[in-house]
Amino acid sequence: MMSQLNHRGLAELAKIYGGLFYLKMGQVHMVAVSTAEMAQQVLQAQDSVFSNRPATIAISYLTYDRADMAFAHYGPFWRQMRKICVTKVFSRKRDRSWASVREEIDSFVKNISVRVGSPVNIGEMLLGLTKNITYRAAFGSMSQEGQKEFLKIMQEFSKLFGAFNVADFVPWLGWINGQDFNTRLAKARGALDRFIDSIIDDHMEKKNKKNNKNNGEREVDDDDDMVDELMEFYGENGAKSSEPISITRDNIKALIMDVMFGGTETVASAIEWAIAELMKNWEELKKVQQELANVVGLDRRVEESDLDKLTYLKCVVKETLRLHPPIPLLLHETATDAVINGYKIPCKARVMINAWAIGRDGNAWAEPNEFKPSRFLENGAPDFRGSNFEFIPFGSGRRSCPGMQLGLYALELTVAHLCYTFNWEFPNGMKPNVAIPTHRLNNSTVYLN
Incomplete structure (x- = not known):
């Protein structure tokens, strides 16, 4: 019916039926939200x-009956899982995750060079690059053999x-899908079980050795990976966690899967x-490169401390996220019957918030389909942290992306390195x-395929 990508098809339907419309897909009630006003009702x-x-x-099935954070329903369990992610997995204090970004980008730039x-x-x-970053942050290892197996899973x-x-x-x-589909599900989850169970066992052995060495007191290790952090909450089969929150192996596996999916393709x-x-917009590229030349100079590499001074680069990132949100459809579900704009939304209805359509809404943005980073230099320009509903690439409210800061860091630092180190053709x-300019920041030219 929509004849194209879901977010684009829903955006076309919104032009006919408005910013809030209803679809019945089999026995599933579905509601599409395509304007900032309607999104504010849902998300705030x-x-x-x-x-x-x-x-x-x-x-x-593959999330162990919603044992993760991404698909868990809102409630006490979800709040515990999000707290673990915010305070441990994605925390700015967790240097290992942020170091993996810097080190992998350096390696990435060398591979292009x-x-x-x-x-x-x-x-x-x-x-x-992004798979290397998340794999290394999760498991503390860059074993190619293990990585290839996990990526297949x-x-x-x-x-x-x-x-x-x-x-x-x-x-x-x-029955139409047949037994083959269920067999694939069981096989996929079994493969993940075997892979991560062995990693958890290795981490438990390492943890026990450290505890024995330190008379039962945990020693904080700068090389602790994501599994090490999550193991502090492990309390399965009667085991006592050192934290007030207790999680199982299935929770650990499901959370790692959230991180791998949420931090790679997006x-x-x-x-x-x-x-x-x-x-496509060489004048914008020239502005970014000139800003890099002014801030960084030509005799060193881009450092993390430079990012806050790269105002126009940040505008480019924002404009990219406006036009191309990493997850164009934000999926929610109603816990009870609700009313929006006078319309009743039934309990358990699937609500699709079209971040792609909202970011291109002509009522909210001037020249909405044009790539114009300078719009974010204006006073009062929308921010993407969830309070401006015309710009929600990371969602908003309770279910906003907990890994936003780490994702932005990888995004900004990579784009800065690519624009600073190379000229692209x-x-x-x-x-x-438009015509390719003759100006060159340096002598490294790479061809974009």
Whole structure:
């Protein structure tokens, strides 16, 4: 019916039916939200009612019956899981996660440097970068053998998450998918169990050795990875956690899966869109490079301390997130019956907040489809931290993205390095929308494929 990508199709329907309209998909009630005014009703005015998450049969099974944070319904359990993520997994005090970003970007830039003058598939390389960052932060290891195995598992999970299953909409037609689908689900979760169980066992052995060495007192290690942090809350089978919150192996596995999915394709996609937009808009690229030259100079690399001074680079990132939000459809579910704008929304309705359509709404943005980073230099320009509902790439309210700061850090630092270290051209004589300038920041030229 929508004949194109879901967020684009829903945006076209919104032009006909408005910023709030209803769809019936089998037995599932679905509501599409496409304006800032309606989004504010869902994400702020009635946040508690709309804070649940919908989950397909596949997602429920592969997340150990919503044992994670991303798909857990709003309530005490979800609050505990989010607290763990905010205070431990994504905390700015957790230096290991942030160090993995810096070190992997350095390695990424070196890999591109050896290919100067040759075409590179930047999208493929960026996905490799973000996977390296999250894998290393999660497991504290860059073992290629283990990484390849885990990535295969994640790829299968991704396919199963996105697979159409008619039973999600018409339960009694579940037989159409056949036994093969259920077999794939069981096989995928079994593979994840074996992989992460062995890692958890290794971490438990390491933890016990440290405790014995220190007479039962935990020693804080700068090399602690995400599993080490989560193990502090582990309290399965009668074991006592050292923290007031207690989680199981399934919780640890589900949380790691959240991080792997939430921190790889989304960040890589945002970086790729930023570079693509700058390639199409050479004047904007020149402004970013000139700012980098002014702030960083030409005799050292970009450092973390430079980011706060790179005002226009941050505008480019914001404009990229406005036009290309990493998750274009933010999915919520009603906990009870609700009323929005005089319309009744039934309990357990799936609410799709179209962040892509909202970011391109002509009533909220001047020239909404144009890439104009300078709009964010204006006084009162919207911010993406959740209080301006015309700009919600990370969501808003209770279910906003807890990893926003770490994701932004990787996004800004990577774009800064790519613009500062290299000059980019299209391969095989391709031309952007405007002429390629003769100005060069340095002598490193890489061709974008």
